[in-house]
Amino acid sequence: IAVGFVALAIVFIFAQVPKLQYQWNKVQFQSQVSEIVQATVAWKKSRPNFDAVSLNKVCLDGELSHSICGTANDGKATNPFGGDWSVTVNTGSKGLFDVKATLPSDAGRVVSLSNTMSAATRGNCIEATG
Known part of the structure; x- marks a missing residue:
């Protein structure tokens, strides 16, 4: 009986x-998103906006950890889901930037993770769309 309970627990x-x-x-x-945001803001320094920002430039600036930058300072395959990180200037305003991630090893959880992150967006989204 004890072996059965142990097996069931395992x-x-x-x-x-x-x-x-x-x-x-x-x-x-x-x-990691929080760290990328802080490092990107630090990268801006006295620049008037985030024009030409990239994860590579933020990594080379030294503000971001090696675990996010990766060996090539490109953010490839460094997020916890095995995906890539990228930072780009926002298409609507150069005063803003976008952090993007891919989720190749857990693509079925995109909606769940998007909803988790939606409240942390600049617009304080209630729910992810698309």
């Missing part, structure tokens, strides 16, 4: 691993 724990892994990746993702 099966339950292994069943929870994907959910726990996603939650951990989500926390790391949010932390």
Whole structure:
């Protein structure tokens, strides 16, 4: 009976691993976004806007950690979901910038992660769209 309970507990724990892994990746993702935003603002220095900003330039400025920049300072395959980071000037206003991420290893969770991040957007979105 004891072996049965131990086996059942092990099966339950292994069943929870994907959910726990996603939650951990989500926390790391949010932390990395915050770090990218802070480093990008620091990159601006006394420039009048974010024209020509890129993740590579922010990485080369030294404000961003190696775990986000990667070996080539391009943010490729460095987010917790195995995807890429990018920073670009906003198309509507050069005074703003966009942080983008890809999620190749967990594409089914794009909506969930988008809704998690929507409140952190400049527009304080209630819910992600598209």
